[in-house]
Amino acid sequence: MDFPVITTNSLLFFTLLIFLHYPNSCLSSLILPLKAKLTQSPAVTTPNKLSFHHNVTLTVALAVGSPPQQVTMVLDTGSELSWLNCKKTPTTPSSFAPHLSTSYRPIPCSSPTCTTKTRDFTLPVSCDPNKLCHAILSYADASSVEGNLASDTYRFDNSVALPGMVFGCMDSGSSSNPEEDSKTTGLIGMNRGSLSLVSQMGSRQFSYCISGTDSSGVLLFGEANLPWLKPLNYTPMIQISTPLPYFDRVAYTVQLEGIRVAGTVLPLPKSIFEPDHTGAGQTMVDSGTQFTFLLGPVYTSLKNEFLRQTKGILRPLGDPNFVFQGAMDLCYRVELTRAVLPQLPSVNLLFRGVEMSVAGEKLLYKVPGLTRGSDSVYCFTFGNSDLLGVEAYVIGHHHQQNMWVEFDLARSRVGLAEVRCDLASQRLGLPP
Incomplete structure (x- = not known):
């Protein structure tokens, strides 16, 4: 995305358009805001690839848990596992509190999710003293996060509920840019891995379109049957x-x-x-x-x-x-x-x-x-x-x-x- 030079605290607004196909759901589309914020230095990085040296962090606002907690997550098509900051003693409003969610479920080491679905992680998962599935995600800029795999309900705009979504509930880690990372609650993984948001949603197709001249943009899940779109x-x-x-x-x-x-x-x-x-x-x-x-x-x-x-x-x-x-x-x-x-x-x-x-x-x-x-x-x-x-x-x-x-x-x-x-x-x- 080609952004004008703006002050560090300025925000650009994008739009997330999602076509969802879920059993027992009559909802066909949903629009969510996707924000792009200029930062002064690298923010989040991608496992197995180069670090995010870009000046822009794309974020989407979701609600997680029951009752819903508002979270802000970096959108990343190059990562698999989504994760949230779940520090036991939240120091910023950007933390998710799993103990307040009645639908939160930690994933045990014996679960197939832990034993088989994590094969593409950069580092192998382990078993913590409570026999829960423990993961460490390390990034190219030497930052890392670690914590337990868990599941909970994700909600888009508090209306579309996605129960049982697997993510990392991360309670520790090191950051190359703590100030900027503290402004987001975590990251949404969008690659082809079995635990990415795309895979867990069962979406077999998605598209995006990034404008180079203004703040408009589109991310679309599902088939793009748009009569005005050129043949791809x-x-x-x-x-x-x-x-x-x-x-x-x-x-x-x-x-x-x-x-x-x-x-x-x-x-x-x-x-x-x-x-x-x-x-x-x-x-x-x-x-x-x-x-x-x-x-x-x-x-x-x-x-x-x-x-x-x-x-x-x-x-x-x-x-x-x-x-x-x-x-x-x-x-x-x-x-x-x-x-x-x-x-x-x-x-x-x-x-x-x-x-x-x-x-x-x-x-x-x-x-x-x-x-x-x-x-x-x-x-x-x-x-x-x-x-x-x-x-x-x-x-x-x-x-x-x-x-x-x-x-x-x-x-x-x-x-x-x-x-x-x-x-x-x-x-x-x-x-x-």
Whole structure:
């Protein structure tokens, strides 16, 4: 998502549109607010992947328990287990109190949920002294949370009840950003794992559309039968059943086959984009990561070609020691008085059966609050995953702006179509 530079406490409002299909329920749709808040430093990270270095935390307000307790949870399509802060002595209003919920149920070690459904966790679960299922979730920025698996009733807008939803009731952990983490109650996992919210809801398809110009956006569970939506082009999800050390089996993995800058295809073999025998080199579509990260050799080739095609158009920063967010070392100086960026060569990501075009303002990101003399600093929105110690290609949400992105689990494919997401929100009758 491409957000304007705003103050730390400013809020942008998104909308969550959910089509639910539950037995014995006559409800067909529900609209919830999804908030995007600018933060000063990394907030939440994703297991087995790079840390959230983005400046925006997406949150959704839910109610959990009986009677319902209001919680605010980070929405993450790259994580499996949802979790809530369940500290025994809450120090902030962002804690969930399990002892006040009559529908709260801790999960024992003997439960199949503990013994079989946790196989894709980063760390194996254990049994605590009370014979309850204990989990530790560790993240790429060295933060972690730990506690017991439990189940309770989740409620959307206090109307749609989802009983028996499994989550982590976390009572301890370490954080890279305690101030920001204290403003949310936990995290909603949305990947393909058996304990993600998507899987537990039984949803076989969901979509989202992120606007690049304003605060409107849509997340939709269920089939998108929308007459005004362009036909989607699909690329198959790549699945590997054998456990490999560097392959995330429950991520939304597709096959990147090449990259084109304007009319020039990077002179790279297709094999460089394919996972190797360890699983390193998978390509993940992830709304929880802001920018796109490429393995070192591919990133270097793209960087050199972009530099070649923008020579005389953009002025390089000229500071070899400046690396934005630890992985983005191609940055430029742009006059503060310049309102519009110059014409830039587009970068097309070539997937099997689908192309994703990254053009215009999506190619450069203005570093908030940083100037050099009378210039702003802009950085190329592709980074080097090798610098982060990540053995994967990750397609971030910044490059998914104004695209309808559909995750079709029933047919094991990802669909893309260019669309004005602000107009999509209007057509769905959502508030601006």
